[in-house]
Amino acid sequence: MKYEQGSSRKGYGEFRLHWRSLAAVTIAASFGFPTLAFFSIGVFAPIMAEKFNWSFSAMMGGITLASVVILICGPAVGRMIDRRGPRRIAAFSLAAFGLSYMTLALSSGSLVQYYVSWALISITGIGATAISFTHIINTYFQERRGLALGIALSSSGISAMIVKPLAGVIIGLFGWREAIFLIGFLPLLIGVPALLWGVPKDAAGGLEEQARQTKKNLSMEGVSLRQALSQRPFWILLAAFAAIAFANGAPIPNLENILKTHNFAAADIIALTSLIGASLIIGRVFGGWLIDHFWAPLVGLVLLICAAGGCWLLSQQGVSHFEAMMAVILLSLAAGVEYDLLSFLVARYLGRRNYGAIYSVLFGVFAISTGFGPVVLGSFYDHQGSYASGLLICAILLVAAGFTLLTLGRYPTLPKASGE
Numbered sequence: 001m002k003y004e005q006g007s008s009r010k011g012y013g014e015f016r017l018h019w020r021s022l023a024a025v026t027i028a029a030s031f032g033f034p035t036l037a038f039f040s041i042g043v044f045a046p047i048m049a050e051k052f053n054w055s056f057s058a059m060m061g062g063i064t065l066a067s068v069v070i071l072i073c074g075p076a077v078g079r080m081i082d083r084r085g086p087r088r089i090a091a092f093s094l095a096a097f098g099l100s101y102m103t104l105a106l107s108s109g110s111l112v113q114y115y116v117s118w119a120l121i122s123i124t125g126i127g128a129t130a131i132s133f134t135h136i137i138n139t140y141f142q143e144r145r146g147l148a149l150g151i152a153l154s155s156s157g158i159s160a161m162i163v164k165p166l167a168g169v170i171i172g173l174f175g176w177r178e179a180i181f182l183i184g185f186l187p188l189l190i191g192v193p194a195l196l197w198g199v200p201k202d203a204a205g206g207l208e209e210q211a212r213q214t215k216k217n218l219s220m221e222g223v224s225l226r227q228a229l230s231q232r233p234f235w236i237l238l239a240a241f242a243a244i245a246f247a248n249g250a251p252i253p254n255l256e257n258i259l260k261t262h263n264f265a266a267a268d269i270i271a272l273t274s275l276i277g278a279s280l281i282i283g284r285v286f287g288g289w290l291i292d293h294f295w296a297p298l299v300g301l302v303l304l305i306c307a308a309g310g311c312w313l314l315s316q317q318g319v320s321h322f323e324a325m326m327a328v329i330l331l332s333l334a335a336g337v338e339y340d341l342l343s344f345l346v347a348r349y350l351g352r353r354n355y356g357a358i359y360s361v362l363f364g365v366f367a368i369s370t371g372f373g374p375v376v377l378g379s380f381y382d383h384q385g386s387y388a389s390g391l392l393i394c395a396i397l398l399v400a401a402g403f404t405l406l407t408l409g410r411y412p413t414l415p416k417a418s419g420e
Helices: 013-030 034-053 055-083 087-106 111-128 130-140 145-152 155-173 174-199 201-213 224-231 232-249 255-261 264-271 277-291 296-315 321-349 355-384 388-406
Strands: 219-223 414-417
Touching: 013 034, 013 130, 013 145, 013 155, 013 174, 013 388, 034 055, 034 087, 034 155, 034 174, 055 087, 055 111, 055 355, 087 111, 087 130, 087 174, 087 277, 111 130, 130 321, 130 355, 145 277, 145 321, 145 355, 155 174, 155 277, 155 321, 155 355, 201 414, 219 277, 224 355, 232 296, 232 321, 232 355, 232 388, 255 321, 255 414, 264 277, 277 296, 277 321, 296 321, 296 388
Parallel strands: none
Antiparallel strands: 219 414
């Protein structure tokens, strides 16, 4: 099923006009929340678990706590972004998030202290999430929104490519505490300056300012949050992406240990997990291009079946190096398209009128499912000494979620309401 504008070259001028905003968002989001924390915890978890005698499920509990905070606070932050715009909120949040992340270096063996650090990370970082970053992209890109979202949110792949190897080098040279401190400094050193450089100040005015500036389109299509809650597409998206977040979010933070259970050497594990970053970037950009040209729910189904295949491969006994490589690539390709697919579908099925408020609710559910996924999968290992059963459950959920997306139907014509 082809998207009506897919064969046209229309819309690529948006990249010429707004390349600076796109570059800034891509750089800033690379060091935002939960991206930086999500991709770094896998490096530090084995070290901290051994040093403090913590279980892997307890370690991954930090991600769960972060997800709960996003679920609770996300809608309020989304409404604030709708009213005041994302630029200043995201910049302030990036700085505070970096400082909060550094508190993990002070861990002394107390899980309470560890969870307090994660609570601080979550509260301060919630403004530097996809809620803000996709809001900016949706403001400036219309015809090629999918590709622009794919490029911007390829930041997770950039983060994975930078953070994991960098943390490994710093740990080898100085130690794990120093590595956490320096990783936490990246949002302040790179993220905040990039955002302030590339995103215009007029983006700080929120939807009201955008409506005043867009003379050719004085009204903004879409529904209110209250209306969205009574509509079928909202609940389809919530159900599908809760399953996607749980099932595809569970393996990646556990990936180092999953590969270890298959008796891969440390050097092989590093080589295999280094594929995550490049695969995420390819998944985001290519997936973004696909959802601009083809019916987005169908694109989602195909990619989710690929991810299910990755889970199935890792659940088998005697996994070869090639099979492990394919599993990592398939999981990462699907993980690469999750956020931009959700953002695209929200804009297409529910509109941009109250995008921040609606997206933040769905993003909160997505985040909490992402947070529980690694914990539940980690508990399979803690109790069974294997990830196999948990990975098979993830595969089933991914396929089910893909078919659920198909029930969204054709893109609707959305009502318009005054932007003022």
